[in-house]
Amino acid sequence: MAGEILCRIIESTKDFLKEMPKAIRKKKGQFFTSMETARYMAGMFDLSSLPEEINILDPGTGSGILSAALVERLNLEASVQRIHLTCYEIDTEIRPLLQENLARIQEMSTIPLEYELLEENYILSQQHDFKEDFLAVEKQKKYDLIIANPPYLRVMRNDAAAAAMPEVVHGAPNMYFLFAAMSLFNLKNNAEMVYIIPRSWTSGLYFHHFRKYLLTNGKLVQIHLFVSRDKVFKEEEVLQETMIIKVKKTVKEPEFVNLTSSQSSNDFKETTSFCVPYSSVVAGKDLYVFLPTSLEEMDVIHKIHRYTHTLPEEGLRMRTGIVVDFRQWDELRKEPGEHIVPLFYSQHIRDGRVHHHSSGKEYDWIVDAKPGLIQKNKNYVFCKRFTAKEERRRLQCGVYLSEDYPEYASIGTQNKINYVDLLDGSYMDAQTAYGVYALLNSTLFDQYYRVLNGSTQVNSTEINSIPVPPFAKIRQIGERVLASGDLTTPACDQIVMEVAYG
Numbered sequence: 001m002a003g004e005i006l007c008r009i010i011e012s013t014k015d016f017l018k019e020m021p022k023a024i025r026k027k028k029g030q031f032f033t034s035m036e037t038a039r040y041m042a043g044m045f046d047l048s049s050l051p052e053e054i055n056i057l058d059p060g061t062g063s064g065i066l067s068a069a070l071v072e073r074l075n076l077e078a079s080v081q082r083i084h085l086t087c088y089e090i091d092t093e094i095r096p097l098l099q100e101n102l103a104r105i106q107e108m109s110t111i112p113l114e115y116e117l118l119e120e121n122y123i124l125s126q127q128h129d130f131k132e133d134f135l136a137v138e139k140q141k142k143y144d145l146i147i148a149n150p151p152y153l154r155v156m157r158n159d160a161a162a163a164a165m166p167e168v169v170h171g172a173p174n175m176y177f178l179f180a181a182m183s184l185f186n187l188k189n190n191a192e193m194v195y196i197i198p199r200s201w202t203s204g205l206y207f208h209h210f211r212k213y214l215l216t217n218g219k220l221v222q223i224h225l226f227v228s229r230d231k232v233f234k235e236e237e238v239l240q241e242t243m244i245i246k247v248k249k250t251v252k253e254p255e256f257v258n259l260t261s262s263q264s265s266n267d268f269k270e271t272t273s274f275c276v277p278y279s280s281v282v283a284g285k286d287l288y289v290f291l292p293t294s295l296e297e298m299d300v301i302h303k304i305h306r307y308t309h310t311l312p313e314e315g316l317r318m319r320t321g322i323v324v325d326f327r328q329w330d331e332l333r334k335e336p337g338e339h340i341v342p343l344f345y346s347q348h349i350r351d352g353r354v355h356h357h358s359s360g361k362e363y364d365w366i367v368d369a370k371p372g373l374i375q376k377n378k379n380y381v382f383c384k385r386f387t388a389k390e391e392r393r394r395l396q397c398g399v400y401l402s403e404d405y406p407e408y409a410s411i412g413t414q415n416k417i418n419y420v421d422l423l424d425g426s427y428m429d430a431q432t433a434y435g436v437y438a439l440l441n442s443t444l445f446d447q448y449y450r451v452l453n454g455s456t457q458v459n460s461t462e463i464n465s466i467p468v469p470p471f472a473k474i475r476q477i478g479e480r481v482l483a484s485g486d487l488t489t490p491a492c493d494q495i496v497m498e499v500a501y502g
Ligand SMILES: C[S@@+](CC[C@H](N)C(=O)[O-])C[C@H]1O[C@@H](n2cnc3c(N)ncnc32)[C@H](O)[C@@H]1O
Pocket: 028, 029, 030, 031, 032, 033, 059, 060, 061, 062, 063, 064, 065, 066, 088, 089, 090, 091, 094, 120, 121, 122, 123, 148, 149, 150, 151, 152, 175
């Protein structure tokens, strides 16, 4: 009977789904976990050192699927004597079903179980505790196990939920990471939480405060990834890339993180598992989370982290192109002419160089009247910001040399490209430009960027946070590339390895 708890809850959820349009649930960030994923998540907890009486938390409980999966596992495997289950759910439409389901879970559990359903906002109801943090620790309820599939919902930066947790917020936050931070706060020391969340938090400035909170007060123990990216909430058509994380509340860094992966959320049969040193997963000043899935990728991370300085620390910086063409129709031109300069698009980047050939765009010229829209005609390295998923490389760049267009004092760059310049804005010589190009065009950097960032966008902030060889070595790489005249990736690979990573 205990083994049927989850099936019963899943069945009852199906009836609710028939009645409740997806569009309405979407507005509430309400997506339900599949049976297979719920079971897998419940299976991730280490039950070996639980006390006899335990407190479980399932914030944003929905219909109770995750609670059911966890209680089912405890019934089958644990020596626990009593369970206290706490649920938070603000949606009045799902609550009657949740009430029924909680009563079912209680009835079917062979371990005595009490539950409480809190009908309040999980974040706002605890904001004072969170702010006071460890001052009022004795008064706060802390949990032995926390399991959640939090709402995926962006809130405004002046929303009460964002104001409740300033420590983890940068800009307009998403409810999912406010939930995760609050859950870490709610955990007992050395206890574990299992969360299914989007992959987006693992890199980028926007999530920096959250990462800092999560990875300082807790440590990643396991990360589960799905190989086929779009299948996690298949029936729910959620397109966000998701991952499951198990976090332990401790300041002690574990030696390894267990990186697991399965084909999809409905198929955990062929799960691969792979232990990666913690320092290869959580690294750098920005606490990015790297997700290597092979020894080769681990080697890539090791190689890049041999250096500690970033592009800006070596006097270089990647920036985003300036011209947002649809906002600047008045300044764009179809033809060259007086006081008109070339405007560069990503189509102009080809075979390692940048040339202002016809890009297929009609308007690839811009008037030079507004200083804010143009930049000095100097050497740069241009890099595409957007590549298609199926393209072989994420980092696609080319060297722009001012000597190719000596008739212009300035040029324009569209904001769909990034460009590398010297930090102080002075003139970058060709050797340095070719050196930067070779680094970005190497297999090593492309692989590293893929492990760092799951999306197809090339974000200049992230490029500026990658450790690079010292300036002198970058220039030396460029000298060798220039001498060889070969801009292909194999040629760049060989020189980059010999000069900087041998
Ligand atoms: C993604 S659903 C997950 C439901 C369930 N845990 C599951 O895995 O099937 C998130 C749930 O959180 C609820 N929710 C959203 N914001 C909340 C808040 N601030 N406090 C409590 N519950 C919230 C939603 O109504 C929704 O039912």
